[in-house]
Structures are given as structure tokens and as C-alpha cells.
Amino acid sequence: MTETDTCISRYFPYRDGSLYADGVDLKTLAETYGTPTYIYSQRSILDAYQGYEKGLDGIPHLIAFAVKANGNIALLNLLARQGAGADLTSGGEMFLAEKGGIPANRMIFSGVGKSEMEIRQAIDTGILMLNVESAAELRAISEIAKSMGKTAPIAIRVNPNIDPKTHPKITTGLKNNKFGVPWEQAEPLYEEAAGLPNLTVRGIAAHIGSSLADTTPLLHTLERLLALYEILKGNGIAITHLDIGGGLGIRYDQESPDTPEAFAAKVKEMVGSAPLTLVAEPGRSIIGNAGILLCKVTYVKQNDEHSFAVVDAGMNDLARPAIYNAYHRIDPVTLSDDKQEPVDIVGPICESSDVFGKKRLLPPCKAGDLLAIGSAGAYGFAMASYYNGRVRPAEVLVNGSEHRLIRERETYEDLLRHQVLD
Secondary structure, three states, X not given: OOOOOOOOOOOOOEEOOEEEEOOEEHHHHHXXXXXXXXXXXHHHHHHHHHHHHHHHOOOOEEEEEEHHHOOOHHHHHHHHOOOOEEEEOOHHHHHHHHHOOXXXXXXXXXXXXXXXXXXXXXXXXXXXXXXXXXXXXXXXXXHHHHHHOOOEEEEEEEEOOOOOOOOHHHEOOOOOOOOOEEHHHHHHHHHHHHHOOOEEEEEEEOOOEOOEOOOHHHHHHHXXXXXXXXXXXXXXXXXXXXXXXXXXXXXXXXXXXXOHHHHHHHHHHHHOOOOOEEEEOOOHHHHHHHEEEEEEEEEEEEEOOEEEEEEOOOOOOOOHHHHHXXXXXXXXXXXXXXXXXXXXXXXXXXXXXXXXXXXXXXXXXXXXXXXXXXXXXOOOHHHOOOHHHOOOOEEEEEEOOEEEEEEOOOOHHHHHOOOOOO
16 A cells, blocks of 8 residues: 555545544554544534535525434534534434534424424424424324423425435335325325414425435435425415435445535525525534544454454444445555455454455554544444443544544443442
């Protein structure tokens, strides 16, 4: 490998034979914080967020970060200071968004199974919109708001039956998915919503899937939402917000999705001069390539002609490869002129699926070598678990030549936390 090789993001370049996060050598971060550790580039996060802002400049809009992608308080606060809102899927995420400094009037709450407690929490908090996903939920929100003596602002999340052409486990806009209201039921449900007590009909919402490299399905969805907006306007139902959801993908391997700015510009052109506030719910496209998982080789083992590098991170730390067979680029922290060889990068978990990459071409690995698993900022720590009795890793934010701990590494004592001991 040579210095012209780069990690998946330009914010993680090679310099003088070492891989950096912005202006900090990853070897320094490993020495300071240990491994495995999630490392985030502040510059990458802000540049992606500002891409959406630039693309949507000139029309009323709200960029509501998908908290499910990464709920670290420091990162939410970083985005809150830029004017970001929050896309929520639980009361817990609402709590995190509040603690991260995101105002309630910039929060959107989606999800097919909102509990009564969560609905009350959302109404009390004063969020911008509850995105309704069924007729039953619509009626429940009306009853709950009535019992509280308050009014709940709602949008109806419609399911446009558009194939997002992504992994089957992260599609959300097809008829056989559990999400949203079927397209043909949307207009009559809006009519019902307009007549129910203690509701304010505020928006139309959709979200068709995640990690889309081709934005065409997203733009087709927006076409359908704009058509529904015109129908509802003709029926006397005033819509003020159009929520197009998230879903823009990132480059994990050879994909070439639109940049946030390019995609947002296409959306802006389609919305035109319609008197609407455009809401977008990006997560992965803001945080995904801003993060890596830094890990260390524990052992190298050879089975016949098969080589394994066992690292100190596992599927409990980064679950995407095991769940989705997802590709994440893996780079050595220190460059070598040695001939590259195929090696499986595996973790210590007692599951055959605990594999980060098979037959990756890397310089020969040895115990103690550092590796960077790329594109790990989204759905990395957010999906981490205690499986196999393993504690969750630390998280570090890098800003130029500065770095700081934003989540402590857990200890064995955390495994006992909340357990009831005799």
C-alpha cells in the first residue's frame, strides 16, 4: 500500500506512513484511549450537515438528524449548535435529543409502535410533529391529547410502495413493510384526522429505506408527496410541512451516491415555490463516513491456507457486517511495503458471523497491529451490545489536532448495573 491509498473518507488520510483522523495520528489515539474505540471527525460531520444546508438554501427547511444512527450527546450537541433538529424513534431518543440541546420544536417522532407514555411525552415536550403510522395510532393520539387537555401536531407517514433498491432488511416503503399508511388509505385518513378532536394536521411524511446509493426512488417519493399535498389542499386540508425522510447512502466500497448538497439541491428544485417547510431526516449521510472503529490485532492464526487476524473488536461493537453482510473498508494504521496477502479480519465472539471482512488484501498482520474499520459512524455504537459479556467501547471526537473523550470505555461493573443481586 502507498500514501496515495486513502481510507474511505478524505478526513482519514495517510501522512508519513500513518493513518490520521483529521490532524491526529491514530497511533496516538490508540495509546491515549485504548482499543477498540470509535473515532469521529468533527470536520466531516459539519461538512456533511452544511452540505444539506447549502443545497436547501432559499427554501424553508429543517434538517432533523436521525438519532437512531448515533445518539452520542456530544455529537447531538454539535449538530444542535448548527440548527439541526432530531428524527426520533423512541422516547429514549427524545430524552437524548433534549439532553443534546435540540429544541422540541425541531423534533419529529416516527415509529410504528409508539406507546401511550411516549405519546404523552411527545405532547408534553411540545415537539414539531408526531408522524402517524396507522389509523389506530391516529385515534389513540387524539384520545391521549384530549385526556391531557392539549393538542397534538401530526403528520401521516404514507407508504408510497416505491422500491428503494437497498438491502431488504432496511426497506421501509413497500406494501409488505410494517411502516406507514398504505398510499390508497392516506387521503381518507387525512379526512378523518381533520375531524378528530385535539389534533392539528401539520404535515405529510414518508421514509422508504436506508443507505440508498441511487436517489431516484427518493425523488419519486417526493413527487408522490407533492401530488398528495395538492389533493389535500384541494380538500381544504392545509399542510405546512413536507417530511421526505432520510435514506441517502454513503460510499462503503465502490458506491457513488449523491453528496448531501447535490441531493438537497434536487429536492429544492422539485419543491420550488410551494409554501412548505421541507423536512429531511438524514443520519448515515451525516455521520457514517465521519467515524471509524479503531481496533488492534490480538492474534494471527493460519488454518491450512486460510489466514485469520483476530482483533479486539467484535460484532457486539459493530454489528452491521454480521447482520447485513455489510462491507466496511479495513485499513492498516501503519503502511508497509510488504506484499499484500488475503486475510480474514475476525472478532473474538463465539459466532461464525463475527467477521468484519473476508480475504481482505492487507500487508501481513501481526499481533499489536492497529486496523481502522471505515464507515462506522452510523449504526456502529448505536447497535453495540453486551453480548458474550463484552463491555462497549469508548468514543472519541477529533477536531483538527485536538481530540477528546465523548464516551468512557465501560468496565465489568457496567455488566452488573441494573441487575438485582440477592
